[in-house]
Amino acid sequence: MISVKNIQCxxxxxxxVHDLSFDAAAGEVFALIGANGAGKTTTIMALAGHLPPNRGSITVDGRDISTGPARERLQHGIALVPEGRRVFPDLSVEDNLTVGGHTLERAKLATNRENVYQIFHRLAERRSQLAGSLSGGEQQMLAIARAMMASPRILLVDELSLGLMPKMVDECYQVVDTLKRQGLLIILVEQSTQRxxxxxxxxxxxxSGHLxxxxxxxxARTDSSVVSAYLGT
Structure with a gap:
């Protein structure tokens, strides 16, 4: 589905990021791990179109999207859940979702919103509540749900569990599993390597920006070098 070839950015x-290459397919969770400053978020920003590579290529289903602006990524089925959630605190849950589907016709917007509520039951119960009054975990769910309003095929998630209580982390990962089973490719940057x-x-x-x-x-779960470096065992 997505192919990254020798990008530098x-x-x-x-x-x-130096000379990075990888391929990822639909229905997968693809994890980028490493220490702070390793180049994980830079890679996500390149995939999202916010930081185009100055060398190499990014293709989706064979189409080169390396240099297109970020706003065109949705046309290629790519949506970003940014680090820090960045919901609109003074808008309701429902209005935040509407922002995520702002390019859709009214009927499609309503359909997608109800589809999102089928996955995010907690948000459905709070659809009229201001986003700024939600817990951190609920805001993270809202950020994912807002991205899903565009019906992406590739979901980029930067720091899913950062700052969340364990119970909410579990719920967010249950959502990731649901989206994977629906056939999405989820490219995940995560500070919690074990998760x-x-x-x-x-x-x-x-x-340090290198593969x-x-x-x-x-x-990865059984490789001694990965386990010792990132799991501390």
Whole structure:
């Protein structure tokens, strides 16, 4: 579905990701792990179109999207759940979802909203509540739900569990599993390596912007170098 070939990207003269390549398919959870500053978020931003690579290519179903603006990513089925959630606190849950589906016709908007509520029951119960009054975990669910309003095929999630209580982390990962079973590709950046490895079908480990390890989730969970470096055992 998505193919990344030899991309290099960064900020000004600072190269944050060097010569990175990987492929990911529909119905997978693809985890990017590594220490702070390893290049995980930079990679997500490149995929989302906010930081186009200055070398290499990103293709979706064979179509090169490397240099297109971020607003065109939705046309290619890509949606981003940014770090920090970034919901609109003074808007209701429902209005936040409407923002996520702002390009849709009214009938499609209503259909997608009800589909989202079928997955996010907690949000359905709070549809009239201001987003700023939700808990951190509920806001994270809202951020995912807002992205899902565009009916993406590829969901980019930056730091899913950051700052959340364990119960809400569990609920967010249940949503990830539901979306995976619906056939979405979820590309996940996660500070909790253990949780990422628990669900990942494919794993890329980044170190200082370089590809340090790549393999299946099963391989990552048993590879001594990955376990010792990122699980502390």
């Amino acid at each position: 960064g900020y000004g003269d600072i190269v944050a 990422a490895l628990d669900v990942a079908d494919q794993v890329v480990v980044l170190e 340090a390890w790549q393999g299946s989730g099963d391989e």
